[in-house]
Amino acid sequence: AQKITQTQPGMFVQEKEAVTLDCTYDTSDQSYGLFWYKQPSSGEMIFLIYQGSYDEQNATEGRYSLNFQKARKSANLVISASQLGDSAMYFCAMREILDGGSQGNLIFGKGTKLSVKP
């Protein structure tokens, strides 16, 4: 069964510095997708970045980059130049690919609460 592990319940980072949020996953599938979502205190789930298991390059979206190490089954999120507005819960998730190639549901880690200090 697929599993996502986020080992950091909480993280602190100084404003303008970079921070890495850890995520490891476990799957026997060869094809899968990895996601990061941000959940601010207001509660909504905001999609940040996606990495496909066959993507050769690490995904980047603005200040977000995904450090994908397939052999280690890790998909860490790197946020550069942290801002106060980055304070939120961050969830790593994996989407399984079902038989026939259709996409399954997202399986989430327990999240990391990031606090950015001024």
Next chain:
Amino acid sequence: DTAVSQTPKYLVTQMGNDKSIKCEQNLGHDTMYWYKQDSKKFLKIMFSYNNKELIINETVPNRFSPKSPDKAHLNLHINSLELGDSAVYFCASSQQGSREAFFGQGTRLTVV
């Protein structure tokens, strides 16, 4: 324009009542989901619908039932509400072959 919208945003109700949460997406996606986020912030899939067919059904109580009147809607009906049903419920949608899955703003259900 809201891509995935849920109503209501807050719902407070008494034990034993029956309630519904509505979800609509205007993205033309073919798959919709319901997730439950518990008090520890853990998100767990409850249901997913693809083209009006249930394709994944996790082991949730049969008091919960998804209803999809059309491709753009997936409503969640809950019968005989219990205290343990208190949580935030998220609707989401995605399109087969695309990368993103978009979430609604969540419905905070409180059972008293």
